[in-house]
Amino acid sequence: MSLDAGGGNRPVVLVVDDDDAIRGVVRTVLEADGFEVVEAADGQAALMLLDSINGRGPDIVVLDVMMPGIDGIEVCRRIDHALMKVIMLSARDDADSRRRAEEAGADGYLTKPFSAIDLLDELEAMSR
Amino acid sequence: MTKVDPGPGSDLGVSTAASLHAQLEQFATDVGELYRRQKERSEQLEAALSSLRLAYRETVRSMAYVVEAKDAYTGQHLERCRVYGNSLLEAIGVAGDYPNAEFGFLLHDVGKVGVPESILNKPGPLTAAEWRVMRTHPTIGSQILAGIPGMDDAAEIVRCHHEMWSGDGYPAGLAKEAIPLPARVFQVVDAFDAMTTDRPYRASMGVERAVEELQRVSGTQFDPEVVRAFLAIVDDLPVVRA
Numbered sequence: 106m107s108l109d110a111g112g113g114n115r116p117v118v119l120v121v122d123d124d125d126a127i128r129g130v131v132r133t134v135l136e137a138d139g140f141e142v143v144e145a146a147d148g149q150a151a152l153m154l155l156d157s158i159n160g161r162g163p164d165i166v167v168l169d170v171m172m173p174g175i176d177g178i179e180v181c182r183r184i185d186h187a188l189m190k191v192i193m194l195s196a197r198d199d200a201d202s203r204r205r206a207e208e209a210g211a212d213g214y215l216t217k218p219f220s221a222i223d224l225l226d227e228l229e230a231m232s233r
Numbered sequence: 234m235t236k237v238d239p240g241p242g243s244d245l246g247v248s249t250a251a252s253l254h255a256q257l258e259q260f261a262t263d264v265g266e267l268y269r270r271q272k273e274r275s276e277q278l279e280a281a282l283s284s285l286r287l288a289y290r291e292t293v294r295s296m297a298y299v300v301e302a303k304d305a306y307t308g309q310h311l312e313r314c315r316v317y318g319n320s321l322l323e324a325i326g327v328a329g330d331y332p333n334a335e336f337g338f339l340l341h342d343v344g345k346v347g348v349p350e351s352i353l354n355k356p357g358p359l360t361a362a363e364w365r366v367m368r369t370h371p372t373i374g375s376q377i378l379a380g381i382p383g384m385d386d387a388a389e390i391v392r393c394h395h396e397m398w399s400g401d402g403y404p405a406g407l408a409k410e411a412i413p414l415p416a417r418v419f420q421v422v423d424a425f426d427a428m429t430t431d432r433p434y435r436a437s438m439g440v441e442r443a444v445e446e447l448q449r450v451s452g453t454q455f456d457p458e459v460v461r462a463f464l465a466i467v468d469d470l471p472v473v474r475a
Contacts, residue, residue: 124253130260134267196252217252218259222266 116232117141119163121151121180122194123172131167134221140228148175152183163189165231167224170195170206181209190231194219290335297339300346310426313473314338317422318415321459324466327414333383334415337390341419344374344391368403371395389413394420399453409456417456421447421463424455440467 118140122128125146132142143163145151152175155162166184170177170193181191192213193206206214213227297311318338322328345353348370352363359367375392378384393407393416400408428443438446444464451460 124256126253127256130257134263218256221260221263 115139115141116165116228117143117161117163118228119143119145119151119154119166119189121145121148121166121172121177122169123147124169127169130221131224134225135228138225138229140232147172148177148180151175151180155184165189165228166191167228168193168211170197170202178205178209181206181211184210186210186212192224192227192231290339293336293339297343300340300343309473310430311339313426313430314341314419314423316471316473317426318419320466320470321418321422321463322415324462325414325418325459331386331415333386334390334418335387336384337378337387337394337415338419338422340374340378340387341391341394341423342370342374343377344370344372346377347373368395372404386413386415390416390419392416394423396420397454398456412456414459417459421455421459425463425467 116139118135120128120131120135120142121144122131123146128144128146132144135142143154145154151166151168166181166189168177168181168191177193177195181193184191190212191210192215193211194215194217195202195206196217198216203214212231215223215227294311301311315335315338319328319335322331322334348366352359352366355363371392371394375388378388378391381388390413392404393412396402396405396407396412396416397420398409398412398417400406425443425447428438428446429440431437444467447455447460447464451457
């Protein structure tokens, strides 16, 4: 898997979630709104993809917290936050979970089930 | 950086069937909400567009009135030409193909701004030289509209409103289908309205005689198909308030 963000001006979003259906819906909605979408099915795939960047990487990462193997918090921790922003998706709505995401460097936090419209709003605010 | 290391939180597990179901239900709700927003936005656009069109039409109308004010013949002739013309395009089934034809109906004589008043309002018959000047008005009019985006059909009507089905009209002597359809439509409604309205130099001849006259010149002055379509709606024309 390699990351080819192309030469366009559209913001690139990396969507990391272990569920195909969720990634599919998110891709459809984001593309319809003008974002370019890249997917990864788990934390390890996401990190490999970010490592393989040669040129332009994603502007924003949408990151599921609960994934098998390397979880979203760990991926978030390893991301270079000077280069991209991160929105976490989590089933947990407690203060502790939010704090952990924040400490890992997350810029946004949506609880699952999340609204695709809220996600769009966050992404648009971030890519402005 | 890519070393596999199950960090804290990895024991939280993966999404269950129940949570996936809840998520997909949320997406379904989102679809409905997005659709509602989109519909609302397109309704707003629709309303803005129709008020823009109204403003545009009124601007065109003012422009047309300026020309008509210079001519002796005024009244609601322009508005009736617009309304009858649209009705006739509708009856023929091509109204959707010529949304801007109405601007041509209103502005058909705009080129008269280039014709001296002494010729326009001359009481007696025009000399050959005066006719040559008079016959320039369709060309002048179409040139006036030439630069306006979306006015192509209107400019064609202006350019061809004195052409004749037989080829004996002016300025180009076009015949039959070489004359654009909206122009052929305009000629019929313009003539009908002229005949059924009191003019400074003669009274209305009435609908019945006007219909006879249209039938008489159908196939020479006018497109017979267009005349036939007009006669089918002549009794149901919209009323244009004076």
